[in-house]
Amino acid sequence: MHIVVCVKQVPDTKIIKINPKTNTLDRRSAPAILNPYDAHAVQEAVKLTKTIGKGTISVLSMGPPQAVAVIKKSIEIGADRGFLISDRAFAGADTLATSYALSKALERISKDMPVDLIICGKHAIDGDTGQVGPGIARRLDIPPVTNVIEVTELNEVEKTIQIKRKITNGYELIQAQVPCLLTVEKEINSIEYSPMPNMIKAARYEPVIWSVNDLEEVDRTQLGLKGSPTIVGKMFTPPKPEGGKRLEGNAEEQVKQLMELLNDKKELFVSR
Amino acid sequence: MSEKFDVIVVGAGPAGTSCAYTCAKNGLKVLQIERGEYPGSKNVMGGVLYRKQMEEIIPEFWKEAPLERPVVEQRFWMMDKESTVSFGYKGLEWGKEPYNNFTVLRAPFDQWFAKKGIEQGVLLINETVVLECLTENGKVVGVRTDRPDGEVFADVVVLADGVNSLLAKQLGYHKEFRPDEVALTVMEVINLSKDKINDRFNLEDNQGCTIEIFGDSTKGNLGTAFIYTNKDSINIGVGTTLSSMIKAKLKPYDLLDYLKTHPMVRPLIEGGESAEYLAHLIPEGGYHSVPKVAGDGVLLAGDAAQLVNAIHREGSNMAMASGTMAAETIIDAKKRGDFSETSLNQYRETLYQSFIIKDLEKYKDATHTFEHYPQYFKEYVPMLNRAASKFFTVDGTPKKEKQKEIMKSFTSERGTIRMIQDMYRAWKAVK
DSSP states (O other), X not given: OEEEEEEOEEEOXXXXXXXXXXXXXXXXXXXXXXXXHHHHHHHHHHHHHHHHXXXXXXXXXXXXXXXXXXXXXXXXXXXXXXXXXXOGGGTTOOHHHHHHHHHHHHHHHHHHSOXXXXXXXXXXXXXXXOOHHHHHHXXXXXXXXXXXXXXXXXXXXXXXXXXXXXXXXXXXXXXXXXXXXXXXXXXXXXOXXXXXXXXXXXXXXXOEEEOGGGSSSOOGGGSTTTTOOOOOOOOOOOOOOOOOXXXXXXXXXXXXXXXXXXXXXXXXXXXX | OOOEEEEEEEOOSHHHHHHHHHHHHTTOOEXXXXXXXXXXXXXXXXXXXXXXXXXXXXXXXXXXXXXXXXEEEEEEEEEOSSOEEEEEEEOGGGGSTTOSEEEOOHHHXXXXXXXXXXXXXXXXXXXXXXXXXXXXXXXXXXXXXXXXXXXXXXXXXEEOOOTTOHHHHHTTSSOOOOTTTEEEEEEEXXXXXXXXXXXXXXXXXXXXXXXXXXXXXXXXXXXXXXEEEOXXXXXXXXXXXXXXXXXXXXXXXXXXXXXXXXXXXXXXXXXXXXXXXXXXXXXXXXXXXXXXXXXXXXXXXXXGGTOOBTTTTBOHHHHHHHHHHHHHHHHHHHHHTOOSHHHHHHHHHHHHHSHHHHHHHXXXXXXXXHHHOTHIIIIIHHHHHHHHHHHHOOSSOOHHHHHHHHXXXXXXXXXXXXXXXXXXXXXXXXX
């Protein structure tokens, strides 16, 4: 069983500051960390290989050379090896270009060792789009399974996987063929305190770093800024809402109160 | 069995990293373990880094290390409630290579320094607590960390785990430190624009100033306060021995607030924004508190060995020098293939012949004297301020008479004999 986990280095958005003048993230104000959802993705790979009793876990990331840190972090959690694609040609990529570049790297990885399962975090905490995982699956023509909260069974002989997915009003049990791609929620597992040998291995580990030339059959127009149709029109910090009123009572009473309030403010509904 | 290293260094502060760096540079297999999220995340220092000892490890480090400002002026204030007698030295030669010392922020500096070690081959592991030294027949053979499969082994373990050094305590090298052997220092980093700092401290870009404040800064208790200028922030802090704090029922944060709102200090930090708040113990016991520094398979360096010269606010330089000395001993011991106490005692000998222990010995009674006789901070500082005020106030009194009055006020306040005793005692403590 060969599992590849896609990981991303992100600024720790819990403590990051927004530059009030430019409305952009002040990246110096927060340390770069392994995207928390991706940490759970790596942990799940560790759990699955442990259950099966064998397997190889590779991690893949795209980013500047300092993104090596998140690969080392993944090794601490229990990954066996790591690949970083790092090149100016990848810079400025949106989710479309990112999933293209990662899928090319995945093709390269699977050439040496066929990939049975790809796991990604649900989304990155700096972009919150959740598009890269499904984007990779689409390009590799494998099923994407999003919002995974539990892998209930992985059958290597039948090449099937049973999954519990989080949906709005509960969860869904599905079965998919492997290879497939999972994107995981945080509740799928808890990150274990890494054992000392993993820490030593990670401190020593030097991942494979590929430039665009190391990947095969790459259409350069689909990479980086050139391959990114997304345009950020404006970024701003929403002003803190002021005032407000809390409606009390049971649901019916609250709806009634709300309707009264809305009826009193008909001017809000005049079309502009 | 777990992997075996030549050296395990516990702690990634200046002492630990100096030792790890030098060992790795000389081809030894080094594992360094830091409990913080990254080096510099846990430790606290007022913020003066001395050039000399750092340069001996990394020549011309100032060209690449994250430093704040080279210090060109050192001021000393004897502060009373509404006055200050000050003296100092400003020399532009300190603003040029090779410099004398620098203000630094430890979080970026320690990370940079640790990275230099990694480049030499040190394996640095963060977020890992060393719980105890592993011993075999009294010889330290490794450490046990708080991680699963957490035992690692080495020929020699260097304890650079800071002032409390619980590991050295477990080995029985020192007892719990007494409250008069440690100072509690609290400090803040206050963001202030570069222009304001330059104006208020009479500096140009890339010039720094340090102010050490005695007297009312600690409400007359044994200790000091400090103000150091960074690029666009100020480090301000105050510390007294734990025993003084207990005796005077002082709360450290109250003391810092008192300092920040003191009329002599307030204008310097006015309008600044508090960015960080830190507190730490500082080993101030000096010579008498230095524990056993070498044992079978183990060495102590930096704060863990209580190597701080409180009188001259030197600590990080002693940490670096002691870390390097420990490394040199380990390198020699490796050649000898002997990591017994006798072999590692080479470190003790080097340490005791160096400026470190010589300086600590010079001031071995200073803290004790000033702690035991509080009049120096409590009475002499205000007396000095009154005298200066009287002498410099132009009121038509002839200067000679003023001098007489001042001398009389000194002797009448403390009594001639007691004053002579005080002066003699102070001289003896620092001679």
